Amino acid sequence: MATPISSFRNKVIPHVPGCPWPKIDEVVVDALRKFCEDTYLIERGIESEDIDYTTIDATDNDAITINLASHYTGYDPIVPVEFQIDGAPYHLQELYLYNDNSNLDSITLPGIKFFNFPTTASMKIFPFTGQGANFDIYLKLALKPSLAVTTVDDLFFNNWADAIEFLAAGILQGIPERPWYNPDRAALNLGLYQIKKGDAKLLKNMGFAKGSQAIKGGYF
Numbered sequence: 001m002a003t004p005i006s007s008f009r010n011k012v013i014p015h016v017p018g019c020p021w022p023k024i025d026e027v028v029v030d031a032l033r034k035f036c037e038d039t040y041l042i043e044r045g046i047e048s049e050d051i052d053y054t055t056i057d058a059t060d061n062d063a064i065t066i067n068l069a070s071h072y073t074g075y076d077p078i079v080p081v082e083f084q085i086d087g088a089p090y091h092l093q094e095l096y097l098y099n100d101n102s103n104l105d106s107i108t109l110p111g112i113k114f115f116n117f118p119t120t121a122s123m124k125i126f127p128f129t130g131q132g133a134n135f136d137i138y139l140k141l142a143l144k145p146s147l148a149v150t151t152v153d154d155l156f157f158n159n160w161a162d163a164i165e166f167l168a169a170g171i172l173q174g175i176p177e178r179p180w181y182n183p184d185r186a187a188l189n190l191g192l193y194q195i196k197k198g199d200a201k202l203l204k205n206m207g208f209a210k211g212s213q214a215i216k217g218g219y220f
Contacts, residue, residue: 002151005029008164015169015189016180024168029145031167032152035160036144037078039200042153045082045140046071056128061097061104063126065118066139074151075143076120082140083113083125092125120146163196 008028009021016024036042046066057063068077080092088111095114097104104127108114115125123141145152156164166189172178173186 001154003154003157004151005149007157008161008168011161011165012168015185016172018179019172024172027168027171028164029147029149031164031171032156033144034167035163035197036142038197039204040078040081040142041200041204042075042143043081043140044072044143047138061126062129063124064128066123066125067121068123069121072143074146074149076146077117077123078142078144080115080139081142082138084138086136160196160200163193163200166190166193166196
């Protein structure tokens with residue numbers, strides 16, 4: 001089930017009298033994205049058989065490119081939180097290269113691969129030098145709602161509406177030269193958000209992330 005972004009509006013309005021509703025909705029989306037960046041509360045696990053990747057590109061650092069858009073909609077990737085090749089765990093480090101680097105092996109250590117997001121709908125992982133054509137991949141990503149969303153998972157409203165309220169209110173109250181500008185209340189609300197963020201991270205570490213198990217098919 002999904003909750004409209006506008007459902008958060010009534011919780012934020014009392015903090016910022018006179019603020020236009022479209023501005024509140026815009027900042028609610030910003031708050032939802034920030035909350036996910038802070039907590040990694042939404043995860044998506046993709047097993048090898050579900051991964052649509054191109055062949056290893058020898059002209060682009062022996063990279064594979066994964067089509068993320070075929071696995072979820074309405075979310076942008078934040079970071080990979082788990083990656084395996086043939087059951088062996090690998091650490092992924094973010095690296096952007098704008099040309100094929102023949103000396104990449106000199107900075108590649110055992111158990112490490114590099115990644116980047118060319119777009120919000122694709123992910124590049126490299127190098128796969130000498131990997132061969134037959135290998136299994138497991139990938140888990142932390143996600144955040146995209147900027148264009150109009151609804152979000154009910155999890156946010158049912159469990160963390162207060163966190164989104166405090167963060168959105170704090171952001172709005174911190175905008176100078178607006179009728180609702182109130183730096184003292186902004187500091188208070190941002191402090192309350194920090195408490196809620198800590199609660200969410202604790203639950204996440206206890207295994208309560210949305211979609212934290214390996215998933216075949218396509219649900220969060």
